[in-house]
Amino acid sequence: MSDGILAGGLAALLAGLLGSIPFGLLLTRAAGLGDIRAIGSGNIGATNVLRTGKKWLAAATLLLDFGKGVLAVWLVTTLFGPGHAPMAALAAVLGHCHPPWLGGKGGKGVATALGVFLGLGWGVFVAAAAGWVVGAAASRISSVGALAAMAAAAVTGFLVLRMDAAVAVAVVALYVTIRHEANIQRLRTGTEPRIGAGDSGNGK
Template identity: 65%
Template sequence: MSLIGAAVLGFLLGSIPFGLLLTRAAGLGDIRAIGSGSIGATNVLRTGSKALAAGTLLLDGLKGTVAVWLAVWLLGPAAAGVAAVAAVFGHCFTPWLGFRGGKGIATALGAFLALAWAVFVTAGVVWLVTAKVTRISSASGLAGMIAAAVVAWIVGGPGLGWPVLVIVVTIFARHHQNIRRLLAGAEPRIGAGK
C-alpha cells in the first residue's frame, strides 16, 4: 500500500503543469500553441521570457524533489524510487491536459536531487556542459540522463539504478522526435526556431 501511495502522490505532484500555469498567468496564452507544444521550460523560453522559463524549470524540478521527500517522510525510504518515477510520469502524461505534458528532464533532475545528490550533480553538470558546447537543449538533456543512469548504478546499485533507468527510458521515449531531428542534423539550437 505504501508503494501505491507513493505512486499516487508522485503522479499528482508531477502532473501540475507549471509551464502552462505561469504563461497563462503572464497573459501569454496557451504554451501548447507555440513551438514544440510542450509545457516545459525549453518551450516556455520560446515566449521570449527568460524569467518564466527559469520559473518553470525551477518549479518542474521542485515537484520531483518534493514528491520524493514527501514519499520518504510519509511512507518510508522504500517509496522513494516509486515516487520519483511517478512524478516524471505525471509531468509527461498529466491528466489535466489529456495525458499530454512535458518531456520530463527538469522533473527528473529534481527527483534525482532527492534520491542521490551524486546522480543529480552528474546529470546537471553533463547537461550544462553539453548545452554550452552544442547549444541544443534536447542533446544536453539526453546526455545528462545517460550520465545519470550510469552513476545511479555505480553509487546505488539496483535499488537506485532501476528507478533512474525507468525515468531515463521514459524521457528518451518522450524525445523520439527530437532524436530523429538530432540524427538528421535538424534539431534547433537554444533560442532559435522550434
Template identity: 60%
Template sequence: MPEITTPAGLLLLWALLGYLLGSVPFGLLLTRALGLGDVRAIGSGNIGATNVLRTGSKTAAAATLLLDGGKGAAAVLLARALAGPDVALLAGFTAFLGHCFPVWLGFKGGKGVATFLGVLLAAAWPVGVAACLTWLATAAGLRISSLAALVAAVLAPLWAVLLGRPEVAALALGLALLILIRHRANIARLLAGTEPRIGRR
C-alpha cells in the first residue's frame, strides 16, 4: 500500500478514520451483549445513552455515555498526536458524523450529544468542561435532557470564543447546528410542551 504523504490524502485518511471510530454503535452493542434486546426497538429507537436508559439498565446507559464520549475524544487525541491540531478538529467532526450516521446501521445513529462533549473535551478541555457544566445545570434546573443538550450545544461556540479558542468555536458551531437538526422532533415537543422530563416515562 503506498504511503499517504499529500495534505489532501492525510486529511481524507483522518476524516475516514474519525468517521469509522465514531460509527461504532456502543449503545446497540452493549444492550445486545447484556441481553437487553435491540435498543432500536425501545423508546425513541435511538442508540444513545438516554434511550439505553429506557431498557432499565443504568449501568448500560452509563457505559454507553462514556464510550460514546470516549470515541469522540479518542478521534481527536489520536489525530492530534499523529497528524497535528488542525487535523484533530477534522477527525473530531467526522467522528461526530459517524455516530449520527453510522454506515453499519444504514446511516441511522444517535443524536450525538455524548460524542459532541467528548470531542470538545479533547479539543479544548476548558470548552468541554463549560459545555458539560451547561448541560448539567440545565438538566438539574429544568429536568429535560434534550433541552439541556440544546442549550449546551448552542452555548458551546460562545464558551470557545470567551476562552480564547476561536478554531474550536468554528468546530463547536458546526456540531451545534447538526445537534439542532438531529433534535428536530425534540424541539417540536418542547414547543408543544410534551417533551418528557428526566425520570418520567
C-alpha cells in the first residue's frame, strides 16, 4: 500500500514538473522579446506568444506545450505503469496552469490537455482535434474551438477508454473549460474577437 502511494506521489510530481515548464516564457526570452507576461493577455501560452508577431515562436510554444503533455503520460506509464497514467495527465495540466516558478500563474491548458489526451488514447486526441477544427472553423473564434475540443474529448473518453482514464479526461476537459471563464463571458456578450481580429485573451 505504502509503495503504491509513494509511486503515485512520484508519478504526480514528475508529471507536474514536466507540465510546469513555461515554454512560452522561455522561448520569448530566448528570442529577445522580453517577458511574455507583459504582452497582450499576460498569458504564457501559444496564443499570447502569437501576439508578439512571431508565428514560428507561437508554433514552437504550441508544439512544446503539447509535447510535454504527451511526454508526461508516456514517461509515467513507462516508469510506474499504466495505472498511474490518469494521474499523470491531471498533474501535467495542473503543472502547466499553475507553475510554481511563476507564482502559479500559467496558461489555460489547451495544448497540454491535447497532449495528455494523446498519451491516454489516440481516439480521444483525434476527437478533440476534430472538435477544435470544427468549432474554430464554424465560428472563427479560437476559444470556441478550444471549448469544442474539450467537450468532444470528455464524451469520447467514456466511449473508448477505461473508466479511470475517462474520468481523468473529463476532469481535465472541465478544468480547461473553467479556465476559459472570461472567454465564455465574452462569447455570451458577443465581444469575443474572431481569429485574426485582435486580442482574445485566449492564451493556452
